[in-house]
Amino acid sequence: MDIKLIKKDFPIFNNDPDLVYLDSTATSLKPRPVIEKEREYYEKYSANVFRGIYKISEKATEEYEETRKIVQVFISAGSSNEIVFTRNTTESLNLVAYSLGRKIISQGDELVTTIMEHHSNFVPWQQLTLENGAILKVMDVSDEGYLDLENRHSGRRNATGAVVDRDSGHRIARASGGNQSGMTLNNLDKIITKKTKILALTYVSNVLGTINPIKAIIKAAKKINPEVIAVIDAAQAAPHMKIDVQDLGCDFLAFSSHKMLGPTGVGVLWGRYELLADMFPFNFGGEMIEEVYLDRTVFKYPPHKFEAGTPHIAGVIALKTAVEYLQNIGMEKIRQHEAQITQHALNELNRHFSGQINILGPNLAAQKGGIIAFTFGKYHSHDIAQILDEVNICVRAGNHCTMPLHDRLGVNSSVRASFYLYNTIEDVAKLITGLKKAQTILG
């Protein structure tokens, strides 16, 4: 990969050549072809989709549906009818929790998730269990940032029989401790049972960077209970590695366009067709209906049943260009580049700030995405991010929408540097220099 050439495709670097952008986990930068594709829609065929009996509307519809086909191939889905466009990963996951969750979950049922989830794959399930009297079981992580699949601590039962946290009384079953060697699937039946209806799991943690062995977990979970529905949050996986939903054996998978070079305001939900077909719509309105009478409505088949109202047409159309851009480079090469730069950054951070820096999650790039979150001495993450910003380095500071994980790790907040295809070894050197400056200023 020629990073210098790649950077030329990103107009933001023309405008700001010294920019060190280390926040692609929050959102990625956009290459020129994607920006131009959005513009092409507005300048050449800016009509609504599915509605017009005229050429530019037909062209817009054709381009919109082309994206569905390319996304299907991108994640190796069986049919483009399994690809639903939403606003983002958050909406995709909420759609499943609302439309499927409310249909299949009732009192006493169990949902399993993990403590490393982004709030968008945690709160929808938590709220569902609170509403329906179901039980939320939360897999813990080891201190090293790997899933503790043994679930060695399963809380206590309250008067209603729900499993609750021993300390707070919250309705969960929380595992504890463990380390990488605790990553065995042999004891998964301590957490996945015949009552488990949903397994909601992130592919790559947006803080620890940990790449979870989701294929093995899904296989083991379905062996215990074939009815378990596996919902995968791929927000930090789809932009960075090859995904094959059929090989993974999952039932739903969600990701966002804006994290993979595409426009904001577009998300993808992939679901197995028979599950989508059986689900109630999430929103009602235009273009999701077949027939409407005064007393009843016949809905369209998936995916259109889930796409009520005018979508982000330009965004969906330009997502196709983003996918093509990634495919032209090759997902394997992108992953390789990120792993190299991440390992280099881990080595440099540990070398320069030994004893002061606390990396959250694995220290080995082979086991994580291009994400390094850390705490640094006694300094507050916001102070560090502000000083880095003074030298034009963008990092994220805070809890990164993972409060339960930060609580579990015993930290209030962390600094997060993340890498994508346009980041270089020089960016890492600048980060180190910036952190030294922060050290000097903060004392």
Ligand code: PLP
């Ligand atoms: N899941 C993970 C792992 C994330 O990192 C994010 C965003 O950072 C989300 C979900 C939510 O994505 P969005 O804000 O695009 O809905």
